[in-house]
Amino acid sequence: MTLSLSGFTAPWWFLLLLAVAALVVGYLLVQRSRRRRVMRFTNLELLERVAPRRQGWVRHVPAVGLVIALMLLTTAMAGPTAEQRVPRNRATVVLVIDVSLSMEATDVPPSRLKAAQEAARTFVQGLTPGVNLGLISFAGTATVLVAPTTERAAVVNSIDNLKLAQSTATGEAIFAAMQSIESFSSVVGGPDGPPPARIVLMSDGKQTIPTEFEDDPRGSFTAARAAKDKGIPITTISFGTMQGTVEIEGRVQSVEVDDDAMREIARLSGGDFYTAATAEQLRSVYDTLGEQIGYEIKFTDASRPWLIMGTLLAVLAAAMSLVVGQRLP
Template sequence: MLLANPWWLLGLLVVAGLIGLYVYIQRKRTSRAMKFANLEILKTVTPKRTDRFRHVPFALLAVGLILLTVALAGPQADRKVPRNRATVMLVMDVSRSMNATDVAPSRIKAAQAAAKKFATELTEGINLGLISFAGTPTTLVSPTPDHNATKDAVDKLQLDDKTATGEGIFAALDQIRTLNSLLGGDKGAPPAHIVLLSDGKQTVPESQDAPRGAFSAARKAKERGVPVSTISFGTQSGAVEIEGERIPVPVDDASLKKISQLAAPGGRFFTASSLEELNAVYSSLQEQIGYETTRGENSHPWVLAGTILALLGAVGALVLNQRLP
């Protein structure tokens, strides 16, 4: 346990002194009582009730004082608090492979439902934006605390040819930089996070290490300190019908995992092969992105417990001993 003012713990020496004084007084009292020459007379002048609980009130008071002393030392605790002004860019693949039905009712329909749920549950105050990409990226919603704008835009996603994953990431980085410039520059900018959902391998450009490729975009995200969490959505058995031909469209876990690893620390790689799994992924991201852990004062429980015990000790002393300890 971390303490803001540990020197207050020296007060425990005072509590220890009070305990020692109490023990000393009790022994002296017993010693004086034993000086009676006639034990029969002693029995008649001492209370007949049992006194085995007579030390309980002082014990409660002593423990209460210990807890209050610890409270004065300022105990610290980690707690989750909602992020304010953070930026989240949701980047969604709308290539024609997203029309595969290996995820019911289809990859794109399930992805839309999960994205809307994510936008609904995302912590208030976070700037949420939406980018779709196939052969080229399209910024549907610039980062805004109005999450309803993203939910409305998700319903309007349209499938198209090709998959330019890198372009989608670069577009998200541009939106983050634009917002940061409006908020006073990158130096004091709020934290940002990219969430990339895709189901297949990049097709444009051919190499992911090309200047506009996915791996190059991930490295640029690392330069700017932006983590990228990737979601591989679908199964290895996915396929789509194009002009009467059945074309396999298996998910590409390897490249999506590498994207999250190449970007700034803090991003994670997820897989999902159903709407339920995708919702679980988004819930996990909501916990990670929507809240941050901060350390703050946690003296209230100690003050509450110490005060209650001290009061119980005082009441017990009056009831059992007819006097305060």
């Protein structure tokens, strides 16, 4: 049982502490008055024989316990709250994975694609059940493999069957993810509005279709700004190293990661940017995202431990008062 709090729903109940303070003052005045009456007794030797033996500070323990119990109970009545990590039951996430030919590079063994599949599979299987998850793959075009759903088997199966293709149309992938989210939200949106949504974009290379980043209406930066306008942040994962190479049509080509572009996509959309140069780092990134996406911090009622402690202490104080205050030898 933990006594913790982050705020109060009814703090005006703390006004009762004024009454508790008045009781403390009254108790002190009574004790002072009792000492004065004792000192008026002229025959101290007779007083020592007829009066019960004084118990020193022990006789004050029940009163102190009662005051503390009243303070604890007052705190409980004020409605303390505490932060609690709870699984999300309303959220939409679209996982967007790059399957361009550069994902065949082996700088991340056994290959970028194989490592990405393994990490994505673990991420999907560990995501909390209430999150609706979709999957999109992209190369020269974007393909919606699985619309947002709480069923994980279809997503895992599609991850296992990802196939490589030419080119990298990052902007098209983002637009496809936004359309998938909007279509799903129009169906499940209730009185509280559509569930919060996020795009998780994992890519290793530079956009090649279109070649213009800044102003092209189908470019990744334009798509990131549109996502920002719709309140859909994009979490980007730049996966791979600067030493990656692939063989295309008999020629070895360098396929360096483009951290700058991925960072800018995240910034323009209001999302977060991560880098992963190894399979272990990629799994770590996905673990972090699983915590962020799958759970949320809520302020929940925390009055129960305060109520229990206050009640137990009040009972204990009452019991001690019977023992300490008894007049029989």
